[in-house]
Amino acid sequence: MSIHVNQLTKRYGNFTALDDISLSIDDGELVALLGPSGCGKTTLLRSIAGMEFADSGSILLEGRDMTFEPIRHRQVGFVFQHYALFNHMSVFENVAYGLRVKPRAQRPPEAEIRRRVHELLDLVQLDWLARRFPPQLSGGQRQRIALARALAVEPRYLLLDEPFGALDANVRKELRGWLRRLHEELHVTSLFVTHDQEEAMEVASRIVVMNHGRIEQLGTPAEIYDTPRTPFVSTFIGNVNVFRGCVRNGAFHSGSWRLPLPRTLDTLHLAEQNAYIRPHDIEILRGPAADWQVSIRHVQPMGSRYHLEAVPVADASGGPGPETESGRITIELTRQAFKALALDVGHRVGLRIH
Ligand code: ADP
Ligand code: MG
Numbered sequence: 001m002s003i004h005v006n007q008l009t010k011r012y013g014n015f016t017a018l019d020d021i022s023l024s025i026d027d028g029e030l031v032a033l034l035g036p037s038g039c040g041k042t043t044l045l046r047s048i049a050g051m052e053f054a055d056s057g058s059i060l061l062e063g064r065d066m067t068f069e070p071i072r073h074r075q076v077g078f079v080f081q082h083y084a085l086f087n088h089m090s091v092f093e094n095v096a097y098g099l100r101v102k103p104r105a106q107r108p109p110e111a112e113i114r115r116r117v118h119e120l121l122d123l124v125q126l127d128w129l130a131r132r133f134p135p136q137l138s139g140g141q142r143q144r145i146a147l148a149r150a151l152a153v154e155p156r157y158l159l160l161d162e163p164f165g166a167l168d169a170n171v172r173k174e175l176r177g178w179l180r181r182l183h184e185e186l187h188v189t190s191l192f193v194t195h196d197q198e199e200a201m202e203v204a205s206r207i208v209v210m211n212h213g214r215i216e217q218l219g220t221p222a223e224i225y226d227t228p229r230t231p232f233v234s235t236f237i238g239n240v241n242v243f244r245g246c247v248r249n250g251a252f253h254s255g256s257w258r259l260p261l262p263r264t265l266d267t268l269h270l271a272e273q274n275a276y277i278r279p280h281d282i283e284i285l286r287g288p289a290a291d292w293q294v295s296i297r298h299v300q301p302m303g304s305r306y307h308l309e310a311v312p313v314a315d316a317s318g319g320p321g322p323e324t325e326s327g328r329i330t331i332e333l334t335r336q337a338f339k340a341l342a343l344d345v346g347h348r349v350g351l352r353i354h
Helices: 041-049 091-100 109-125 139-152 169-186 196-201 221-226 231-235 337-340
Strands: 003-012 015-025 031-033 056-061 076-080 159-162 191-193 206-211 215-220 243-244 246-248 251-254 257-260 269-271 274-277 280-283 290-301 305-312 329-334 348-353
Touching: 003 041, 015 041, 015 056, 015 215, 031 041, 041 076, 041 159, 041 337, 076 139, 091 109, 091 139, 091 196, 109 139, 109 169, 139 159, 139 169, 191 196, 191 206, 191 348, 196 221, 196 257, 196 280, 206 221, 215 221, 215 231, 280 329, 290 329, 305 337
Parallel strands: 031 191, 031 206, 076 159, 159 191
Antiparallel strands: 003 015, 003 056, 206 215, 243 274, 246 251, 251 257, 269 274, 280 348, 290 305, 290 348, 305 329
């Protein structure tokens, strides 16, 4: 059940919401659409569902051109951020709804509907709530019921628009793992919209990074994190230090700092005269063997890891250290490394890029 989107463009008046979007999703994949608010994620999802029609380009489902087909011909299940459950119907009836409203000829007999609804409630592990009404459920439970309801009609495609967006952090985290396991069981081709990069990395096998109606990069979570192809992807996915500077004589120069290029090809992503360096690609040294010296300004314990913020200190020759976009350098250490170095605010240490 593949999805192919070819050069899709969608305008609202003279505003371009989707700008020449092309992507392919294989049968059984779970792909995340990731990008900041307003970048066109919902518009793309609604276009694939047939709730919105593009100005140009095409959409193929399983190789068939569905660009102008209405939603009822596309066999999609949709889950929204805000629970679209019917409050006056029990959980059971909510899940049964899609089956009950089928045309008479396709409607399963009552016994079959009951069997199917209980099977789905089992699948989302909420069969014990069948008789309750949506207002009596927690937010996380409602979204699991919304998913069961979307699955009831056996869609070929599952489209999820920020399904966990309205839930608090702990519940979100729990549901991510749950969704991933559910998908491993069902293998329904799924497109999952989120503006949360951590959520995208945790749930999806591939991520589509969008910005201003365009695709910035499409790849596995590791590809997107390790080899971001644009400055936007570098800064949107994970933390990164942006060093201002230029390339001269085979080295990257920022302030008085000079970094030979071959050594750093893996970690140094040069674009638009900036270098993008991950906080965990910076090593802290006690002693002189460092590229430059910094003073630690802030220590943030994050559980198993520590985030440090430091500012460059003038080097031995009096030159300023490297220049960063924020004026600070963020360094990430494992808890063990942090403890071993016995670091604290005010300490002066040396840094080196891995
Ligand atoms: P996202 O889901 O990534 O937050 P959307 O797809 O909802 O973004 O919207 C993309 C852009 O298109 C936004 O700037 C939004 O204001 C605009 N937009 C969306 N729907 C409409 C509409 N019906 N009319 C005019 N502009 C719209
Ligand atoms: Mg949206």
